[in-house]
Amino acid sequence: MLLLNARSLNPGGDTCWKLGLIRDYVLTEKTPIVTIAVTETWFKGYHSDAQVNIPGYDIYRSDRLNRVGGGGCALYVQCTLAVSDTTFYASANNNMCAVYVEQINTIYAVVYRSESSVLDFKNLMDS
Numbered sequence: 001m002l003l004l005n006a007r008s009l010n011p012g013g014d015t016c017w018k019l020g021l022i023r024d025y026v027l028t029e030k031t032p033i034v035t036i037a038v039t040e041t042w043f044k045g046y047h048s049d050a051q052v053n054i055p056g057y058d059i060y061r062s063d064r065l066n067r068v069g070g071g072g073c074a075l076y077v078q079c080t081l082a083v084s085d086t087t088f089y090a091s092a093n094n095n096m097c098a099v100y101v102e103q104i105n106t107i108y109a110v111v112y113r114s115e116s117s118v119l120d121f122k123n124l125m126d127s
Contacts, residue, residue: 001035001108002026008042008069011051015042023054036076037110043072062088062095064112073112075099093117 004022008015026033036057043052043063053059057076060083064071073095077083085100087109094117098109 001037002033003037005039007040009038009052010042011047019052026054034078034081035108038074039110039112040070041072041074042069043074058083060086060097060099062090062097064095065090066092071095071112071114073097073110075108075110
């Protein structure tokens with residue numbers, strides 16, 4: 001698993017090079033990376049999955065609502081793994097996406113929680 005705090009993978013902004021760097025790394029890495037968890041994606045609803053894809057991976061994302069800049073999270077899961085269940089949570093200050101891969105009996109989750117958030121982690125996980 002690869003975990004990144006991207007501080008923007010915005011495909012239309014001045015940080016779009018970061019997504020290219022991740023794509024290059026994944027394609028050249030000798031050890032397969034099953035899952036890529038990213039916090040602070042800064043994706044918005046108008047960013048299509050095609051704009052932020054990584055070849056060989058399916059994307060699951062939770063974009064931060066009603067906010068200019070910051071937040072959001074995404075999971076990239078190898079296409080060879082079948083995701084059988086997903087859970088998403090999105091608010092102005094918190095995001096979560098989780099997936100269950102039955103064939104390896106594993107749950108992958110990524111959570112973004114802003115420093116101004118008053119929601120405790122237990123409540124987020126229970127939602």
